[in-house]
Structures are given as C-alpha cells and as structure tokens.
Amino acid sequence: MSELIQSQIIRRDVRRQLLCTVSSLAFAVTLCAPAQAAHETDHPTVWIELGAQLERVQENEEPFLPPFLRTGSPRPFETISSAAIQRPPRYTFGGEGKITFMPEGSDWSLVAAVRYGRSNSAKHKHQQTVEVRPSGKALKSDNPWYVNLTNFGDTASSHKQSQIIADFMVGRDVGLGLWGGSAATVDFGVRFAQFTSGSTAVLRDKPDTFIERIPQAPTAFFPSWHKYQTNAHNHSFYGFDEVKRSFSGIGPTLSLNGSQTLAGNIDEDGLSFDWGVNAAVLFGRQKVKGSHKTSGIYMGNFAAPPISRYTKPTKFITRSRSVTVPNLGGFAGLSLRYTNAKVSLGYRADFFFGAMDGGIDARKAANQSFHGPFATIALGL
Numbered sequence: 001m002s003e004l005i006q007s008q009i010i011r012r013d014v015r016r017q018l019l020c021t022v023s024s025l026a027f028a029v030t031l032c033a034p035a036q037a038a039h040e041t042d043h044p045t046v047w048i049e050l051g052a053q054l055e056r057v058q059e060n061e062e063p064f065l066p067p068f069l070r071t072g073s074p075r076p077f078e079t080i081s082s083a084a085i086q087r088p089p090r091y092t093f094g095g096e097g098k099i100t101f102m103p104e105g106s107d108w109s110l111v112a113a114v115r116y117g118r119s120n121s122a123k124h125k126h127q128q129t130v131e132v133r134p135s136g137k138a139l140k141s142d143n144p145w146y147v148n149l150t151n152f153g154d155t156a157s158s159h160k161q162s163q164i165i166a167d168f169m170v171g172r173d174v175g176l177g178l179w180g181g182s183a184a185t186v187d188f189g190v191r192f193a194q195f196t197s198g199s200t201a202v203l204r205d206k207p208d209t210f211i212e213r214i215p216q217a218p219t220a221f222f223p224s225w226h227k228y229q230t231n232a233h234n235h236s237f238y239g240f241d242e243v244k245r246s247f248s249g250i251g252p253t254l255s256l257n258g259s260q261t262l263a264g265n266i267d268e269d270g271l272s273f274d275w276g277v278n279a280a281v282l283f284g285r286q287k288v289k290g291s292h293k294t295s296g297i298y299m300g301n302f303a304a305p306p307i308s309r310y311t312k313p314t315k316f317i318t319r320s321r322s323v324t325v326p327n328l329g330g331f332a333g334l335s336l337r338y339t340n341a342k343v344s345l346g347y348r349a350d351f352f353f354g355a356m357d358g359g360i361d362a363r364k365a366a367n368q369s370f371h372g373p374f375a376t377i378a379l380g381l
Helices: 001-038
Strands: 046-058 091-101 108-137 144-171 182-206 210-215 228-262 272-300 308-311 313-336 341-357 365-380
Touching: 046 144, 046 341, 091 144, 091 365, 108 182, 108 308, 144 228, 182 272, 182 341, 228 313, 228 341, 272 341
Parallel strands: none
Antiparallel strands: 046 091, 046 365, 091 108, 108 144, 144 182, 182 228, 210 228, 228 272, 272 308, 272 313, 313 341, 341 365
C-alpha cells in the first residue's frame, strides 16, 4: 500500500516537473519570438541614395574653321589654334539620386535612378605680333622711316552642355556564391538618356599686314629727296557661328551589380568592394540647328576705300535623324556599410556610341562618353 502511494507521488512529481519544463520552454519561445521578428524586420525595405559626380566628357564636336583659317599660310602670331580655343569643357559636375524598394521576404526589387550633369565655359584669346619695318630712306638723311605692322587673331567662344540619364528597373538577387560574403543582383528595365549642347564662336583675323614701297619720281608734291611712296595692305576677316545639338533616346537596359565583403558581415556593418556592368540600346533622335557667316575685306593705304570685299550669306543648318545608340558602362568602388546606411566612393564610366551629330555643314557621328569619380550616401527605411 505504501509502495502504491509512493509511486503515485513520484508520478505527480514527474508530471509537475514536465509541466514546469514545457511552461518554461513556451515562455522562452514567447520571449524570443518578438526579438527574432524584430531582428528580421530590422533590414530596410526602402533605400534612398543621393550623391555627386565629377565626370570627364569626351565628344567630337567640329570647331568652326572658316576658309580664312585654312589658307595654309604661316601664322607666326598664333600660339594656340582657334580650334583649341573652341574646344568644349572637359568636365561636368552633377548629382544623382536612386530609390530601391525591396519587399520583405522577396528576392525581387524595384529601382528608379537618375543622374544629371552640366558644364559651362567661356574663352577669349587675342594673339598678335607687332613688327617694325623700314618703309624707305630719304636722300637728304640717313635716317630711315619705320612702319609698325600688327597682325592678330582673335577668338571668343562659349559652350554649355548637360546630360540626363534615368533608369527604371526590376532586379533579382542571384547571389554568385563564389566567395563567402558575396551578393549580386541582375536588373533589367528601361533607360532614358538626353544630351544637349550649345556653342558660339566669334572670330576676327588680320593675318597678313605688309608694306609696299613704290619708287617716286620728283614732283611738286614729292620733291627729289622723297624716294618712296609707302602703302600698307592687309586682309581683315570676320566669322560667326552658333550651333545647338541634342540627342534623346530610350530603350531596354540590363545590368549586373555585385558586392564582395572585405571586412565584417554581408548583412551587417562592414567594408565591401562593389562593382557593376551595364548595357543598353537606345532608340532616339539626334538634332542639329544653327547658322554661320563670314566676311572679308582687303584694305589699301590710309583712309582709301577697300580694294575688295566679300560677304557670304548666312548659312542656316537644320538636321534631324533617327539613330540607334549602343551603350556600355560599368563602375567599381568601396562601400562602408551599416545596418541602415551606406557610404560609397568609386569610379564610373558610360559610353554612348554615335549618340551626337558633331558636324556643322555635314553630319558627323560622334561618341558621347562620361567617366569619373562619384560619391554617394544611402539611407535605409
């Protein structure tokens, strides 16, 4: 009887211990579940990225070189050519923005990004030489007469340009799986690009002042001691050019972006190496609109009327053409990551083949490329 009572007591103690153990586990799970859920929801679903870039621009716009600059005659006063003075600015400065939405528990993402840059420049270069030449010699004196000959070239130019590149894409996390702590996404969508430029050039040129010494016979006005009559001659030229160019296009784009952790964890704080490549085909239209004119005068001595002159009528330029523009690009850089923030520094390049019409009187296909450093700051929400 006592053994039966003792066994019942033991079973009650075991049930009580089991109940306490289960209750303790349930309570622990209840406490841990919110913490785990909070940890899972710590990762942002929306990233907002802002930045700036300094980009080197390479384009092949034709400078305005009227016929009087292409005579082949030496121009000793010219140390910098008019074509070099008319060169567009080499750098643009701008900003960029990007919004990425990553739904919770999904490998897909939505991306909207835009980059903008612009530059302005104005140049003016006056180049001249002054040469002193003897114009003749008097019979009554050994002192020669001298004439100052001034030749010059003057070029004033201005240039402005801007570019907008916008992407709207859907991405998927593919994960390369080649190294520990690596990640990669493939993005595909639509790219829009618009490039505009405008330039003016004003040229003034007096390249060939010279003197002509004509022997004189004695007259009442020119006595015998006056040996020569001196005439100065020169050409004087003027040219003006104004051109506006543009390209607008849209088309499919595909990019592959990756990140390799160098220190820390891919999902937490750390330092990573970021890279990316992109390709697109843009269908659009390039336009050119402008005008130019030139004039010239051949001057004789003193205040005499011009010996000859010419003025070419203003020539108006209007062209428009549908084009298909391939686009290739890429970037590489470093990122310092935090749970809800990221700071990135890198170098980026984009090449648009045949995007612009760089000619003046005739079409000239010109590539448009941008490459340079960038810096961005991203915040996660």
